[in-house]
Amino acid sequence: xxxxxxxxxxxxxxxxxxxxxxxxxxxxxxxIIQDQDVFGSSQGIVAYxxxxxxxxxxxxxxxxxxxxxxxxxxxxxxxATTGEALSRDQTGSMQENSSTDWNIWSGCYxxxxxxxxxxxxxxxxxxNYNADTIKRWIGEAYFVRGMTYFALVKRYGGxxxxxxxxxxxxxxxxxxxxxxxxxxKATWDQVDADLTFAINNLPEAWTSDGKNGSxxxxxxAAAFESRAMLYAGSxxxxxxxxxxxxxxxxxxxxxxxxAAGYFQKSLNAAKMLDGHYSLYLSGxxxxxxxxxxxxxxxxxxxxxxxxxVFIREYQYPNSVHGYDAYNVPRQLIGSNGYSSEVNPTLxxxxxxxxxPKNADGTLTTLDAGGHYLLFDNTMDLxxxxxxxxxxxxxxxGDQFKxxxxxxxxxxYTGAVGGGISPLLPAGSRAQYPxxxxxxxxxxxxxxxxxxxxxxxxxxxxxxxxxxxxxxxISGFSVRKWLNPNLPTAQVLENNETQTWIxxxxxxxxxxxxxxxxxxxxxxxxxxxLQTDAMAVINQVRSRAGANPWTDPGTTPIDTxxxxxxxxxxxxxxxxxxxxxxxxxxxxxxxxxxxxxxxxFAANAxxxxxxxxxxxxxxxxxxxxxxxxxxxxxxxxxxxxxxPNVIQNxxx
Amino acid sequence: MKHVLYFLILFAFGAVSCSKVDNxxxxxxxxxxSTIDEGTGNTLQTEIGGGGTRVKLLETSYDSAPVPLxxxxxxxxxxxxxxxxxxxxxxxxxxxxxPLVRTDNSGNTVSDSSQTIQLKxxxxxxxxxxxxxxxxxxxxxxxxxxxxxxxxxxxxxxxADPAYQQDVTDINLYVSNxxxxxxxxxxxxxxxxxxxxGSTGTALLGQTITITTKGxxxxxxxxxxxxxxxxSAGLNQYNYTTPVSITFQH
Numbered sequence: 001x002x003x004x005x006x007x008x009x010x011x012x013x014x015x016x017x018x019x020x021x022x023x024x025x026x027x028x029x030x031x032i033i034q035d036q037d038v039f040g041s042s043q044g045i046v047a048y049x050x051x052x053x054x055x056x057x058x059x060x061x062x063x064x065x066x067x068x069x070x071x072x073x074x075x076x077x078x079x080a081t082t083g084e085a086l087s088r089d090q091t092g093s094m095q096e097n098s099s100t101d102w103n104i105w106s107g108c109y110x111x112x113x114x115x116x117x118x119x120x121x122x123x124x125x126x127x128n129y130n131a132d133t134i135k136r137w138i139g140e141a142y143f144v145r146g147m148t149y150f151a152l153v154k155r156y157g158g159x160x161x162x163x164x165x166x167x168x169x170x171x172x173x174x175x176x177x178x179x180x181x182x183x184x185k186a187t188w189d190q191v192d193a194d195l196t197f198a199i200n201n202l203p204e205a206w207t208s209d210g211k212n213g214s215x216x217x218x219x220x221a222a223a224f225e226s227r228a229m230l231y232a233g234s235x236x237x238x239x240x241x242x243x244x245x246x247x248x249x250x251x252x253x254x255x256x257x258x259a260a261g262y263f264q265k266s267l268n269a270a271k272m273l274d275g276h277y278s279l280y281l282s283g284x285x286x287x288x289x290x291x292x293x294x295x296x297x298x299x300x301x302x303x304x305x306x307x308x309v310f311i312r313e314y315q316y317p318n319s320v321h322g323y324d325a326y327n328v329p330r331q332l333i334g335s336n337g338y339s340s341e342v343n344p345t346l347x348x349x350x351x352x353x354x355x356p357k358n359a360d361g362t363l364t365t366l367d368a369g370g371h372y373l374l375f376d377n378t379m380d381l382x383x384x385x386x387x388x389x390x391x392x393x394x395x396x397g398d399q400f401k402x403x404x405x406x407x408x409x410x411x412y413t414g415a416v417g418g419g420i421s422p423l424l425p426a427g428s429r430a431q432y433p434x435x436x437x438x439x440x441x442x443x444x445x446x447x448x449x450x451x452x453x454x455x456x457x458x459x460x461x462x463x464x465x466x467x468x469x470x471x472x473i474s475g476f477s478v479r480k481w482l483n484p485n486l487p488t489a490q491v492l493e494n495n496e497t498q499t500w501i502x503x504x505x506x507x508x509x510x511x512x513x514x515x516x517x518x519x520x521x522x523x524x525x526x527x528x529l530q531t532d533a534m535a536v537i538n539q540v541r542s543r544a545g546a547n548p549w550t551d552p553g554t555t556p557i558d559t560x561x562x563x564x565x566x567x568x569x570x571x572x573x574x575x576x577x578x579x580x581x582x583x584x585x586x587x588x589x590x591x592x593x594x595x596x597x598x599x600f601a602a603n604a605x606x607x608x609x610x611x612x613x614x615x616x617x618x619x620x621x622x623x624x625x626x627x628x629x630x631x632x633x634x635x636x637x638x639x640x641x642x643p644n645v646i647q648n649x650x651x
Numbered sequence: 652m653k654h655v656l657y658f659l660i661l662f663a664f665g666a667v668s669c670s671k672v673d674n675x676x677x678x679x680x681x682x683x684x685s686t687i688d689e690g691t692g693n694t695l696q697t698e699i700g701g702g703g704t705r706v707k708l709l710e711t712s713y714d715s716a717p718v719p720l721x722x723x724x725x726x727x728x729x730x731x732x733x734x735x736x737x738x739x740x741x742x743x744x745x746x747x748x749x750p751l752v753r754t755d756n757s758g759n760t761v762s763d764s765s766q767t768i769q770l771k772x773x774x775x776x777x778x779x780x781x782x783x784x785x786x787x788x789x790x791x792x793x794x795x796x797x798x799x800x801x802x803x804x805x806x807x808x809x810x811a812d813p814a815y816q817q818d819v820t821d822i823n824l825y826v827s828n829x830x831x832x833x834x835x836x837x838x839x840x841x842x843x844x845x846x847x848x849g850s851t852g853t854a855l856l857g858q859t860i861t862i863t864t865k866g867x868x869x870x871x872x873x874x875x876x877x878x879x880x881x882x883s884a885g886l887n888q889y890n891y892t893t894p895v896s897i898t899f900q901h
Contacts, residue, residue, distance in 0.1 A: 242754075427866075590834070647718075
């Protein structure tokens with residue numbers, strides 16, 4: 001009995017202590033940051049915004065279709081999926097890999113939730129700030145949300161629109177959380193609404209950051225509105241895939257009649273930047289091709305460039321990338337052992353002006369008699385090349401980091417009398433013959449003694465090696481974005497910090513011209529639009545040192561697209577352009593891209609001469625883009641979480 | 652002794668819980684059958700993998716709007732899946748033919764030739780479809796003196812429905828050293844791929860088309876040839892001839 005009494009006493013005592021004690025223990029844990037800590041001070045808001053910007057889904061130095069966003073390891077680079085370039089690690093067309101570390105679907109919804117939470121919560125703290133400041137911050141959150149919906153709709157078509165934070169109480173039904181996909185049109189309209197809200201609420205410039213482009217302002221939002229609405233218009237016009245859900249919501253595809261409205265919005269938004277930004281021309285000269293080339297190189301590195309509309313900055317060691325480590329020419333390889341991941345194709349190079357061309361637009365490498373043209377130096381073929389080409393691509397023999405980039409496939413030791421006939425029949429996809437050719441399988445080479453007594457390595461210092469694809473496998477190496485001042489000791493993964501320019505004024509001009517030409521083609525605009533489109537394209541061409549556009553021709557849209565692909569090459573834009581134009585599956589239809597192989601003919605001239613062989617990729621990598629991929633596959637977990645979310649066609 | 656009893660009671664609880672283990676028997680029913688060209692009565696040739704015909708299952712006994720299950724048809728147009736749960740299914744096939752389930756411009760179903768089955772053991776299904784294109788051999792392939800091969804085919808429309816009579820965009824002769832020869836699996840050195848714009852490809856319909864392998868002499872090994880053609884409809888999938896094999900006497 002005594003035992004029980006003690007137990008009752010203990011419980012009674014415990015109840016007495018715990019009763020009032022419980023209430024006092026109900027305080028926010030000190031180890032978790034509370035709303036008050038974040039929303040109560042402008043420093044807290046800056047931290048919140050920094051997170052939103054770092055989550056912003058843009059295809060920057062850390063993006064590849066293979067590994068998704070925010071992944072440092074870029075060895076399947078986006079240009080190697082579009083035909084801009086070949087890479088040893090990318091051997092064909094691909095859609096985005098949906099099982100990446102940073103899942104694009106769920107990652108985007110995390111960002112959207114963060115925006116919604118901010119928009120809902122900040123008014124509670126209105127007393128802490130002046131109204132104008134709050135208005136700007138909300139505009140910023142709308143900008144990020146609009147950009148995130150844009151990232152989703154360009155991949156998947158219509159997606160669930162979640163513009164309020166969803167709250168789940170354990171044990172309650174989940175039906176209200178299973179938001180179905182909105183129609184594709186409603187999703188594009190959501191992007192339009194969010195970005196328009198941002199345009200109307202963001203300042204022209206932030207007093208703290210000025211207009212350096214790292215933070216969204218009114219014009220940044222307008223520039224992205226021009227891009228998004230151009231994508232929407234193209235999708236309405238060119239898409240042929242449709243998908244309805246059980247409620248007759250068209251989650252893939254839109255009526256073609258919507259196209260003109262979107263193109264008009266794109267045009268209006270692009271024009272808003274008039275007079276506020278301009279093309280980078282600081283070292284440019286109308287008469288000096290070398291100055292034009294240097295200016296084009298510098299535009300990617302000058303923080304004061306008036307062309308930078310929206311940028312993403314990096315800082316060692318907090319946020320870094322490895323662009324140079326993956327992409328320098330082989331002879332400038334860093335100690336991680338990577339190099340030459342992006343090797344521009346001949347198909348890409350042939351788009352530029354100033355090259356000798358055949359009637360069918362291909363590069364001239366043979367004389368009238370069908371023999372190879374001979375050159376003393378490899379750069380002689382490119383003597384009159386458009387300066388922008390040299391700023392985009394390292395041509396064989398061009399200078400980079402004070403070195404001549406040495407690209408050579410082999411030494412031809414055969415007779416040269418009467419000219420050298422092609423090594424292979426035209427169009428052949430076979431291997432090169434082994435007779436009369438000295439080649440090297442790796443970078444450890446044995447020099448060959450030329451007839452004049454000099455020694456020469458069979459392959460160039462940057463390739464091409466027959467057994468090691470860490471070299472210029474296409475005969476070219478990429479130049480755009482490569483930091484010309486980075487010492488080789490610093491060419492390392494996760495060590496580079498040059499700025500990514502996500503939106504530059506040149507793209508705004510290209511958006512404008514394309515929207516105008518599309519409107520004209522839809523009968524929605526007259527000669528004035530055509531004239532304006534040509535004028536803005538000529539601004540871009542003149543800066544590039546390309547030939548001016550004088551005759552609109554029968555397919556002005558194609559002319560504008562080609563200009564866009566040249567100007568924005570290697571900026572991870574072409575992948576999305578080929579998708580929205582719905583021409584990916586036409587361009588990559590059993591396609592093998594072409595390459596340009598320089599050979600040194602030992603017996604030509606007194607000291608030997610070069611010739612070039614244009615052929616298809618020696619690896620015979622075939623690119624075939626599946627039309628299903630115009631709408632990406634939704635990740636399986638998005639569908640298993642909600643029966644209301646349906647898969648795209650064909651998956 | 653008392654302690655032993657406690658343990659026994661614990662074990663008893665354990666035994667009861669064990670019998671509740673969710674070990675549903677593995678699926679053991681079979682869905683088998685074929686997709687047939689209603690014009691010729693032959694099974695419809697397709698390619699292996701995602702670009703070919705697939706069978707769509709909607710398990711309607713579970714949910715009125717279930718997440719669909721798919722399995723891929725074989726290249727020759729037959730299909731066989733021996734690991735399906737017993738249930739009620741609405742079954743259809745998807746591929747390079749006039750869809751069995753058709754919707755209008757606002758998402759209303761206008762026709763539905765799916766078949767609903769109550770699967771218990773084995774269900775054998777036949778789907779009669781109208782292929783976009785019918786690709787047929789004309790005679791046998793001819794090995795030329797230079798060891799290239801020339802084939803002749805005739806391509807006709809498989810449907811009279813104008814909604815599925817878009818222009819022919821591609822007519823390709825595929826060369827491979829396996830019979831799984833097609834747009835996703837062929838030897839690019841020898842395959843002759845031809846794209847057409849406008850109505851130039853369509854103008855070849857009904858004619859005997861002659862195509863020769865490219866890239867010079869074929870390698871002396873087993874070689875399979877197949878011709879595929881497509882129009883720009885649906886997911887732009889190809890219709891194919893049967894694969895034929897050639898053995899060289901070098």
